[in-house]
Amino acid sequence: MTERELLELWNKNRQHIVLSQLGPIFLLIVTVALIMLGLIAAPPVVKWAALGILLASGILGALVQYSSATEAMAIAADLAEVKNPSRLSRQAVASAKWLNVVRFVTPTIFILIFLLLAAVLVVG
Incomplete structure (x- = not known):
């Protein structure tokens, strides 16, 4: 793949993370x-029903975020191998480590919020 194609994939994965x-x-x-x-x-x-909807949407959102972030990390690894990379490619490679926040921290925050809301809904 060319550097341009890799950057387009990088941006598409970032968009998926935001939309998810x-x-x-x-x-x-x-x-x-x-x-x-x-x-x-x-x-x-x-x-x-409200808890089920929250849980289902949260799980699906977390899966999309995890897979998009993981794919973006693979793209960044490919960008790291480009000869004479552009500044944008170098920046993508440098920022790829922060995708672990999307993969692990964001789902953890969702779980905590979900548990809090579950307690409020169930206990009353």
């Missing part, structure tokens, strides 16, 4: 708003 966060963030905001407005204090089935 939108769904879970939206659902978390809506859930918190519903809790604060007292609208989710409904039958247990509604609470469990």
Whole structure:
């Protein structure tokens, strides 16, 4: 692959990471708003459904983030082997180590928020 093709893939993976966060963030905001407005204090089935939706969207979002970050790290490794790389390629290679935040820290934060919301919904 050419350097340009690798950079296009790099940017596509970064876009996937950003987009994969939108769904879970939206659902978390809506859930918190519903809790604060007292609208989710409904039958247990509604609470469990809300938790299931949050969990499913969070898991799918985390999987997309993990796989996109892992692919971006592989792309960065390929970019590191380009002869006479551009500054952009060198920057992509240098910043690839931060993709571990996307792979591990972001899902950990989701789990903590999910557990907190679960406690609020279940305990009441």
